[in-house]
Amino acid sequence: MRHKGGNRLHATEILVVDDDLAFCSLIVRRLELRLRDLRPLFICVSSAEDAVSLAEKRREQRTPVPRLAILDANLTSGKRDGEEGVQLSEKLRDLAPDIRIVGLSSFQVSFGDRNVQKGPSKMWTELENAIRELSPKVRAAGAGK
Numbered sequence: 084m085r086h087k088g089g090n091r092l093h094a095t096e097i098l099v100v101d102d103d104l105a106f107c108s109l110i111v112r113r114l115e116l117r118l119r120d121l122r123p124l125f126i127c128v129s130s131a132e133d134a135v136s137l138a139e140k141r142r143e144q145r146t147p148v149p150r151l152a153i154l155d156a157n158l159t160s161g162k163r164d165g166e167e168g169v170q171l172s173e174k175l176r177d178l179a180p181d182i183r184i185v186g187l188s189s190f191q192v193s194f195g196d197r198n199v200q201k202g203p204s205k206m207w208t209e210l211e212n213a214i215r216e217l218s219p220k221v222r223a224a225g226a227g228k
Contacts, residue, residue: 095218096149099127100134100171101187102158110153110210117211121218131158131171138178148179151217153210156188183217185210 097114101107107127114123126149128134134152141148152175156168165188172184187210 095121095123095151095214096147097123097125097214098134098137098149098152099125100129100131100152100158101127101155102129102160103155104129113207114210114214117207118214121214123214129158131167131174134171135174135178138175142178148175148182150179150181151183151185151214153185153187153214156186185213185217 099107099110101110104127107129111125111127115125126137128137134154138148152172154168154171156165157163158167158171165186168186168188172186175182175184
């Protein structure tokens, strides 16, 4: 699932991986509104396999892998240990060493450059802050700096 967020040449591509595509779409809609000035381009996928496949295809085609990924820690219903998020972040970093990872979990799990706890109160602000914090680094990496 692809969501438009502005001129692709100037956009920060953000990969969102969550097994709940409705929640993934909610993340995208909320962040598009909050991050209009960054004009992000979101790509939603619902599994670790889809995320890795996207990164592999981009690498094979010599097109840029998204520089920022928001990863759900648990991509299988009933899982709560965060191991899937850890493994996915490692696979993505093997394929794209400069990728920045924002871990997203309902539980205390740490595996990304920044970790955000799901919850009604601060999640959106924390996600926005994480993306804004990482975005200059993402843009610098994209420019080869």
